[in-house]
Amino acid sequence: MQLHHRHDWNLTPSEAIALQQQLRTEVLSDRPIDLDAVRLVAGVDVSVKNEQSQAAIVVVTYPGFLLVETVLAQRPTPFPYVPGLLSFREGPVLEEAFEKLKSEPDVFLFDGMGIAHPRRIGIASHMGLWLQRPTIGCGKTLLCGRYKDLGEEKGSAAPLVDRKETIGVALRTRTAKNPMFISPGHLADIPTAAELVLRCSPKYRLPEPIRLAHNAAGQFSPLPA
């Protein structure tokens, strides 16, 4: 895929924060996804082992979730985990994986936040600026914001609010399981992001594309030189 808005990754934490403040102004998080036009969905995930990061992007049909493409990329892990700066840890290896991608997914689902982030630019938003396609953040735990109790039934949801601003939704993708925290990355809005994630979760708490990416990234095997 062609990537836009590329920049150096060799930044200190304070430089990274300054870059986020600059990039956040370009994130579009009130744009409905045309759900009827979605044909391909990608799941994105990164796993780390021994200072090495492996990224996996799995593209599946929608609906149906038939495998279309899997790409892997490996790199030394360049940046420690710092809450709020995840994209600077996982971005470099993801950049390499995106460049290998042959198909053109209509939407990308990320393991991590979109605008549900202290500076409203989590990894799904940041990568969305490169991809110039709709992206959605799918967090398993909360980074910031609060939400009220929601029903136990699959499909139940409650707004995620931070500093008086609605930044996403706590969404029950599986009955009686902990909710997922869904937020627009880029070129998406909260209602359609939540709807798509729900439709991508037919059986498990994790959306199917992310589950597949997680499995693909989890098992390290040397890539063909």
Place this chain on the structure above:
DNA sequence: GCGACAG
């Protein structure tokens, strides 16, 4: 100043 804190 004191917690909280995606993966």
Place this chain on the structure above:
DNA sequence: ATCTTGTCGC
């Protein structure tokens, strides 16, 4: 995220 056995439940 990662380190890890058995175990409860559909």
